[in-house]
Amino acid sequence: MNHRQRALYVIVFLAFGFTLVSLRLVQIMLVDHEKYQDLAINNHLRRIELPPHRGAIVDANFNTLAQTRIINDIYLDCQDLKDPEETLKQIASILELPADQLIKSYNPEARYLPLRKDVEEKMVLALRELKVRNLIFKETSVRSYPNGAHASHLIGFLGDDNRGASGIEKQMNSYLRGIPGELWIEKDRKGKEIAAYRRKDLPPVDGMQVALTIDLSIQHIIEDQLDKLVQKYQPAGAFVIVMRPRTGEILAMANRPTFDPNERRGAKPDQMRNRCLTDTFEPGSTFKAVSIAAAINEGVVTLGTPIFCENGEFYYGGFTLHDHERYGMLTVREVIAKSSNIGTGKIALMLGQDKLFPYLQAFGFGRVTGILARQGESAGILRPLSQWSKVSITRVPMGQGVAATPLQMINAMSAVANGGALMTPRIVKQVNDSAGRVVEIYSPRMVRQVIAPSTARMMTQSLEDVVSDQGTAQAASVPGFTVAGKTGTAQKFVNGEYSKEKYVASFIGYLPAENPQFVMLVMVDEPKGKQYYGGQVAAPAFAEMSKKIVQCLNLEPKKETAGVTQAKL
């Protein structure tokens, strides 16, 4: 075997090696191609979500209630900063920072030097003009509520995941949130985009604007009044709701205690609950309007029917019913005006519980209104007839042994003001897309005709008497307008009996009585002090607010009626 032969072996051996490599290449590049292709895509293809702007919430006149602001935190990558001194001076002047301080804090090694937080759009644009590549902009969106605590329960707030957690923010989240866009890019291993390989680019669709039925100026009026009420009576809670009877639109709604959605940290769940929807109260005398309306509608009584009020003590079913004053003969109209418990009880006895009960249901008691879905709205308590005791027929009509939310109360009264037609209470007026086009308009929805228009007219007449020198709520009168309304002073049911110290004072009224433009509920839960009657606590507040609201709504005072009212005063 000579050298050449041995050399040949070596060469054949090498050639064999190359053949093996070729086979392996076919395996990698042809057989396993798809596996490695997926891995490669996984390596460099990235989906970047482009967040949409959340839509604004505005009131009926397009005043902002909630908006999303973009703020920027600005950082500087100090490495390879060209001409640091001059650049820093320019940056400092734009950001309104002291230049010498900035230059002092400059550290050529720092890759993430914080310059300023919460920088507004204008400054950012100016900074971008500089075209300094070392500047890092960190964009964050902040939901802000320019009116602070006003209407905070209705508007709601966002949770930590930036989705609506309560109020309209939750209810209308799917409209407000918008649709995120996406960007498919390829990145090198250092995380930088390879611009040449940019793929499809889908811009985000900004969220829609939600317009509420709320009138911000009315909201301000009731919020201010509530502050006064809270200061004066130190109550456990206080509520005002303003509604438009014709349409069921909520014009304003406010609760105490309240919270500022901008500063939600530290706010207790107690403060954030929208009690107008979630809490129930025994309505007290305001409920009489509902019961007597049923009796009139059934033709059992008319406004003039005389009722003997037993001189203040009526023994029925083993219990004695009292009036706060001893009345003899009263017409039905006077029973309402003077808010006689005995009179109401006897009218209800004449009607009978089997006829009364369907009316209570028809007015919406015992059932949620659905104004804000899945936010803890209470249905109130309306026991079925099977659970009524013998005295229930005298107690329920005067608002005892039945519980309702403030919203249910005002909605029932609103039906009386609206000629007997119960409307669905509404809070959202319309939805516009980000370009301002109308997407959806919500129209008024009637639930049912509860009482005949003629009955409603009769009820209004007697409710007008309540707000007169004959009635319990003279303090609720508004100069230039006829006010119809009903007071309520409910004892709170504490530890199995009716308390002598804890009351819920309320007044629900509407005006002008002949053509009601708004109905308003004022309710004060556990007012402290000597005054606790609805006519004393709630009615004056009603009058004070109404005087301002009629101006907001541009209502013309009636000349002759004004004269009459004044004469009565």
Add this chain to the structure above:
Amino acid sequence: MALQRQVGYILLVIVLGLIAFGLVMLFSTSAPYATHNGGEVYYNLKRQAMWLGVGAILCVTMSRLDYHLLVRYAPYGVAAAVFLLLLVFVPGIGKKVNGAYRWISIAGMNFQPSEFAKVALIFFLAWWMSKHQRHAGDILKGFLIPAAVVGGLCVLVMFPRLHFRQGDLGAAAMLVLIFAVVMFCAGAKKRYLFPVPIVGLIGLMTMAYFMPAKRGRFFAFMDPEKFRETSAYQVWQGLIALGSGGLNGLGLGNSRQKMFYLPEASTDCIFPIAGEELGMWVALAVVTAFLVLVLASGWITISAPDPTGVFLGIGITTMLGVQALINLAVVTSMMPNKGMPLPFISYGGSNLLVCLAAVGVLFNIQRQGTYETPNGNEELLPPRTSPRM
């Protein structure tokens, strides 16, 4: 036969083709680095072109110089190699790259002395074994003395700065392999030679054991996916590059993996990027080109006029072929990761220089070679059949 006479041209065309391909791929792979570091896009290309110029001159010179003459100076070559390897130890000249002192830097040009040592060794073995052909079977002259020289060079290559953690195992393995092949062809006793790879393997294992940085590398190739975040990162990313290229590739310049995913994209791992950009057919063509290169240089070796030529030829063929084979086997995850450039294609001056010089020697051998004539007689090649360079 015409083909026999054309073998020099085949070699030339293959080498030129590989170099041209290498320059294109070098530009494609080095541009992202240059752009990222704010440097000049053509920087690496210019440097490579400079080395190529020097290499071309060297190649022509070697093809003109009679290898019999050169072989006589082989001992001085080994002395020079030792001197250069020792220069690595001189502060100011020795240069650290990737944490290892393997380079000397003269006038801004970085040179790897271990590359020169390979050629010096080939020449030394050819000289020694042709001088002592009759004693090829002896243990002393036929094994121990050449082994001592190789051992000495290996020690110098492996322990620069007297700190073996920074040693160059690949170069040492290459030297041992060249030694084994040339000795085998020269007729050394197999019983002396056989233990060499075994001892080498044991030595390698021991080294790997003492070098934790390399230990993981050693077995990671068997399951690169498992070690893809650690020791097999490079191999894994190389496989992704090759595999995602598929049949037709992503197009020249469109490699994604070169965007810093695959380390050493323009040097040791240039082949996967080429596969990713140009696809399987081109990758196979490159492998085929290396195969043809080995066959051509093998042909030249076998038809060398004398044993000296055969030894030189087989040494050079081994050096070029094994380098290519190891590089390709590493990037296809067929053997443990060993930093080894792909001849003529990878970026790197000293390797290109040495490879071109070696090809020059092959031309010289071919020029003097004997060929069988159609009538069965061996005769010297007529003049002017080798490439005129």
